[in-house]
Amino acid sequence: xxxxxxxxxxxxxxxxxxxxxxxxxxxxxxxxxxxxxxxxxxxxxxxxxxxxxxxxxxxxxxxxxxxxxxxxxxxxxxxxxxxxxxxxxxxxxxxxxxxxxxxxxxxxxxxxxxxxxxxxxxxxxxxxxxxxxxxxxxxxxxxxxxxxxxxxxxxxxxxxxxxxxxxxxxxxxxxxxxxxxxxxxxxxxxxxxxxxxxxxxxxxxxxxxxxxxxxxxxxxxxxxxxxxxxxxxxxxxxxxxxxxxxxxxxxxxxxxxxxxxxxxxxxxxxxxxxxxxxxxxxxxxxxxxxxxxxxxxxxxxxxxxxxxxxxxxxxxxxxxxxxxxxxxxxxxxxxxxxxxxxxxxxxxxxxxxxxxxxxxxxxxxxxxxxxxxxxxxxxxxxxxxxxxxxxxxxxxxxxxxxxxxxxxxxxxxxxxxxxxxxxxxx
Amino acid sequence: xxxxxxxxxxxxxxxxxxxxxxxxxxxxxxxxxxxxxxxxxxxxxxxxxxxxxxxxxxxxxxxxxxxxxxxxxxxxxxxxxxxxxxxxxxxxxxxxxxxxxxxxxxxxxxxxxxxxxxxxxxxxxxxxxxxxxxxxxxxxxxxxxxxxxxxxxxxxxxxxxxxxxxxxxxxxxxxxxxxxxxxxxxxxxxxxx
Amino acid sequence: xxxxxxxxxxxxxxxxxxxxxxxxxxxxxxxxxxxxxxxxxxxxxxxxxxxxxxxxxxxxxxxxxxxxxxxxxxxxxxxxxxxxxxxxxxxxxxxxxxxxxxxxxxxxxxxxxxxxxxxxxxxxxxxxxxxxxxxxxxxxxxxxxxxxxxxxxxxxxxxxxxxxxxxxxxxxxxxxxxxxxxxxxxxxxxxxxxxxxxxxxxxxxxxxxxxxxxxxxxxxxxxxxxxxxxxxxxxxxxxxxxxxxxxxxxxxxxx
Numbered sequence: 095x096x097x098x099x100x101x102x103x104x105x106x107x108x109x110x111x112x113x114x115x116x117x118x119x120x121x122x123x124x125x126x127x128x129x130x131x132x133x134x135x136x137x138x139x140x141x142x143x144x145x146x147x148x149x150x151x152x153x154x155x156x157x158x159x160x161x162x163x164x165x166x167x168x169x170x171x172x173x174x175x176x177x178x179x180x181x182x183x184x185x186x187x188x189x190x191x192x193x194x195x196x197x198x199x200x201x202x203x204x205x206x207x208x209x210x211x212x213x214x215x216x217x218x219x220x221x222x223x224x225x226x227x228x229x230x231x232x233x234x235x236x237x238x239x240x241x242x243x244x245x246x247x248x249x250x251x252x253x254x255x256x257x258x259x260x261x262x263x264x265x266x267x268x269x270x271x272x273x274x275x276x277x278x279x280x281x282x283x284x285x286x287x288x289x290x291x292x293x294x295x296x297x298x299x300x301x302x303x304x305x306x307x308x309x310x311x312x313x314x315x316x317x318x319x320x321x322x323x324x325x326x327x328x329x330x331x332x333x334x335x336x337x338x339x340x341x342x343x344x345x346x347x348x349x350x351x352x353x354x355x356x357x358x359x360x361x362x363x364x365x366x367x368x369x370x371x372x373x374x375x376x377x378x379x380x381x382x383x384x385x386x387x388x389x390x391x392x393x394x395x396x397x398x399x400x401x402x403x404x405x406x407x408x409x410x411x412x413x414x415x416x417x418x419x420x421x422x423x424x425x426x427x428x429x430x431x432x433x434x435x436x437x438x439x440x441x442x443x444x445x446x447x448x449x450x451x452x453x454x455x456x457x458x459x460x461x462x463x464x465x466x467x468x469x470x471x472x473x474x475x476x477x478x479x480x481x482x483x484x485x486x487x488x489x490x491x492x493x494x495x496x497x498x499x500x501x502x503x504x505x506x507x508x509x510x511x512x513x514x515x516x517x518x519x520x
Numbered sequence: 521x522x523x524x525x526x527x528x529x530x531x532x533x534x535x536x537x538x539x540x541x542x543x544x545x546x547x548x549x550x551x552x553x554x555x556x557x558x559x560x561x562x563x564x565x566x567x568x569x570x571x572x573x574x575x576x577x578x579x580x581x582x583x584x585x586x587x588x589x590x591x592x593x594x595x596x597x598x599x600x601x602x603x604x605x606x607x608x609x610x611x612x613x614x615x616x617x618x619x620x621x622x623x624x625x626x627x628x629x630x631x632x633x634x635x636x637x638x639x640x641x642x643x644x645x646x647x648x649x650x651x652x653x654x655x656x657x658x659x660x661x662x663x664x665x666x667x668x669x670x671x672x673x674x675x676x677x678x679x680x681x682x683x684x685x686x687x688x689x690x691x692x693x694x695x696x697x698x699x700x701x702x703x704x705x706x707x708x709x710x711x712x713x
Numbered sequence: 714x715x716x717x718x719x720x721x722x723x724x725x726x727x728x729x730x731x732x733x734x735x736x737x738x739x740x741x742x743x744x745x746x747x748x749x750x751x752x753x754x755x756x757x758x759x760x761x762x763x764x765x766x767x768x769x770x771x772x773x774x775x776x777x778x779x780x781x782x783x784x785x786x787x788x789x790x791x792x793x794x795x796x797x798x799x800x801x802x803x804x805x806x807x808x809x810x811x812x813x814x815x816x817x818x819x820x821x822x823x824x825x826x827x828x829x830x831x832x833x834x835x836x837x838x839x840x841x842x843x844x845x846x847x848x849x850x851x852x853x854x855x856x857x858x859x860x861x862x863x864x865x866x867x868x869x870x871x872x873x874x875x876x877x878x879x880x881x882x883x884x885x886x887x888x889x890x891x892x893x894x895x896x897x898x899x900x901x902x903x904x905x906x907x908x909x910x911x912x913x914x915x916x917x918x919x920x921x922x923x924x925x926x927x928x929x930x931x932x933x934x935x936x937x938x939x940x941x942x943x944x945x946x947x948x949x950x951x952x953x954x955x956x957x958x959x960x961x962x963x964x965x966x967x968x
Contacts, residue, residue: 180566182568184938185560187938328967333963337964343953343956354946363855363857363860364856366856367856546955570783574825
């Protein structure tokens with residue numbers, strides 16, 4: 095007589111699931127979770143970012159088993175990893191270049207959101223959580239860069255922590271508190287190590303919240319219109335799992351190229367010189383992903399009212415990120431996706447060019463043309479955020495939206511619905 | 521009609537087989553990729569090249585009189601060097617091997633009978649046995665005695681009583697079988713490692 | 714797909730910014746040399762490494778340390794275990810542990826020892842060199858913009874100062890050193906070294922070989938890295954192909 099009871103594996107799964115609905119949850123979120131059918135490759139970057147977070151944590155922990163966070167021994171312990179630890183060079187270069195990859199991915203992910211209006215209702219909190227992740231990422235990367243205790247590590251730490259001295263009255267005491275001494279030194283290195291180890295797990299927690307917020311209303315899509323029924327969506331698995339795997343393999347090709355053939359291309363040679371508190375490098379430059387903020391910081395060369403130029407630079411540099419929190423309210427457009435926003439569509443690229451220009455400014459010594467470009471680019475950035483976003487939304491005439499995702503896809507692309515068709519509610 | 525239906529069905533089937541093939545290939549590639557990536561990360565935890573290199577100690581034997589014992593550090597562990605007396609050597613050689621928990625001839629444990637070079641770590645749970653200093657309890661066989669759980673070793677460092685399962689190791693033999701890692705580079709100098 | 718080109722170009726521009734910034738220095742452009750380790754198929758030329766080590770040993774090591782190199786590392790240069798032991802034993806090394814009398818003592822080197830420095834500490838090094846500190850060489854190729862080309866340019870860039878140039882006393886004019894005044898006198902002169910393999914020891918030859926050696930000292934794992942990298946890239950290219958095919962197959966009914 096054939097055994098018609100379910101097999102042992104299924105019974106165990108059911109026993110667990112009844113008490114802790116983990117598999118049920120996974121099944122719903124992966125197989126049943128409705129995802130718009132028209133997502134393009136700009137939607138791959140979220141999963142790539144999640145994967146990079148895991149890669150950085152794993153490589154970081156492996157490095158932590160060999161690294162010594164003391165000012166006397168840190169530099170040599172990193173060299174030991176590079177020379178004597180089995181595959182140490184691989185893990186170190188993976189972690190070092192992984193930081194750059196992580197930022198490239200996160201910036202693309204962010205700009206995708208800007209272009210397609212992913213920050214607009216009802217995804218405001220999703221966006222805000224993302225900005226929080228960006229801030230945590232910047233803090234983590236900054237502290238991580240100090241750990242090898244090279245010349246750039248030491249002097250970048252000195253310059254950036256010194257910024258806090260710009261705070262009126264309590265500034266200098268705050269800096270001494272941050273340093274744990276009268277200059278960046280061993281206590282500073284220790285606490286940066288502890289925090290650098292901690293923050294990624296805070297990032298994990300915020301990423302989980304980010305995903306919960308995402309799943310509440312689902313992904314945005316290139317058309318920026320809500321999905322209205324099963325004809326607009328497909329299950330996440332297998333469609334987007336396989337697309338993400340393809341995207342991942344392409345990304346890994348680029349990542350591997352950096353690790354194996356150009357591991358120091360994105361870095362600074364000066365950081366291979368051990369930290370010397372008595373000698374500043376000719377040019378103190380942060381890693382490329384912090385250059386735009388550095389440019390804004392240096393662009394204020396004159397005091398504003400009672401605010402010193404140093405303080406003004408600090409305020410503007412931090413504001414350049416804080417302002418992103420308010421984006422859902424700064425942008426007044428009733429339409430999400432730039433595909434249907436004829437003016438914003440081009441202005442968006444001005445922002446991109448502006449940020450790249452700021453990066454170029456940050457990389458160069460602040461002389462002559464560099465300063466002028468930096469000031470114009472900083473000015474434009476805040477004009478874009480504070481003036482263009484509200485104005486363009488109000489003044490531009492958006493194109494008519496398609497009636498549904500399914501209709502747009504079936505009609506061969508995201509073009510307009512017929513002339514005279516009523517504008518569908520976004 | 522039936523032909524077309526049949527053709528569609530077999531096309532669909534071929535499509536499915538192709539899909540399964542792709543799935544299998546992709547799965548295999550993914551699996552190989554993941555395994556190949558994980559291995560280097562795990563391998564970083566194996567002893568590094570500098571640890572492997574720092575593994576030789578030279579000992580000057582001239583000051584060690586017959587009956588005396590010396591402890592040296594080697595690879596982070598104590599090594600017992602015993603200049604055995606004639607009685608100690610005879611006691612070690614006269615033992616009936618078949619009675620031993622870990623049968624080993626004394627001649628297999630030494631290169632020169634008057635010099636015993638063994639790792640001073642009890643094979644039970646890793647304590648350092650007593651017997652190196654004058655006045656230490658050496659156990660009833662005149663060798664070494666481990667105070668943690670009462671293991672007793674003889675003058676060849678072999679386990680005679682107590683919970684330890686194996687004889688005290690010769691240098692290097694705990695990790696790999698083969699020749700013990702020490703040699704006499706002269707009449708009075710032994711190099712361990 | 715065209716949507717990708719513009720952002721990719723802009724992102725590349727941002728990534729390249731630091732590299733482009735580095736180019737905007739006042740020193741003359743570095744003459745580019747050909748190195749056996751250039752490019753994705755690059756490896757270290759072992760004969761050149763051995764000659765370079767000889768130059769380091771006989772010329773540079775008088776003033777410059779290589780603190781991150783151990784004698785055992787020299788096996789990478791193609792020396793056998795016995796040859797490495799012999800090279801090490803040719804040096805007197807201070808044992809890290811004091812003897813039974815509590816004194817530090819010297820003994821012949823072993824493969825596990827680091828290659829000893831010419832001076833016991835930085836102040837002694839300065840004292841012997843008119844206050845100038847000869848930097849450690851084990852990372853020098855990675856620690857200078859321009860890498861091996863820079864170090865080669867310095868070694869071969871000594872010349873008489875142009876008329877009217879204000880040379881400080883004790884300094885030497887160098888075409889490629891920032892500021893053109895370098896404390897180190899020209900270290901290389903023709904036939905300063907007699908190479909074991911008979912290659913004529915011109916200044917450019919010695920410079921080329923010692924820079925190859927120093928590049929290896931900075932980055933000993935390059936050969937391994939390139940070899941592994943090639944395998945990884947090929948594997949990933951196959952993976953990309955397979956995953957793309959899978960993606961197209963699974964998405965076919967949707968499109």
